[in-house]
Amino acid sequence: MKIFWQLVRISFRQQLTYRTAMWAGLATNLFFGMLRVAVLVALYNGQESVNGLSAQAAVTFAGLTQAMIMFLSLFGYFEIMESVSSGAVAGDLIRPVNYYQLWLGKDLGRSIVNLVVRGILFFAIFALFFRILTPQSAGQWLAFFLSLGLSYLLSFSWRFLINMTAFWTPDALGIGRILFL
16 A cells, blocks of 8 residues: 555656646636536526526536546546557556556546646635535535545546556557547
C-alpha cells in the first residue's frame, strides 16, 4: 500500500505542474456551465419546475456535472493505450505493484487535483452566480461522498477496461473512442 500512496502523491504533484492548463480548463468549464444554465433557464421559461425537477435543482445538476468532468475523465483516457503502443508497459509490468493498482494510483493523484481545482473551486465560483441546492443532512452528505468515491472507481475501472483492448489490437484508439461516447 505504501507504493500505491507514493504513486498517488507523485501523480498529484505532477498534475500540479500544469497550472496554466488547469486555470484554462476551469475558465472553460465556467463558460460552458454558464451556457448550460442559460439554456436551462430559457427552457424553464419562468416555470418553477418541470416534471418534478425544480429550476434550482436543474441548475445545481448542470453545475455539478460540469464540476465532475475532469475528476471522472468523462471524455476519455488513453494513457494506458499509449504505454502499450510505446512499449513502456514492459516496465510497468515488472514493477512490484499490481498493474491495476499502478494505474489507479497514477489516475487517483490526477483526479484529486482536478476535484479540488476544477471541481470544488468551480462549484464554489458557480455558487456565487446561482442559487444551488446542497445536502441538508449528514446522511445526504454521506451519500454524496460515497457516490462520489464509487463513481470515481466505476469511471476508472471502465477506462482501464477500455484501455486493456490495446493488448489485443494493434491500434485500440478507435475502440476507445467508440466506447468513450
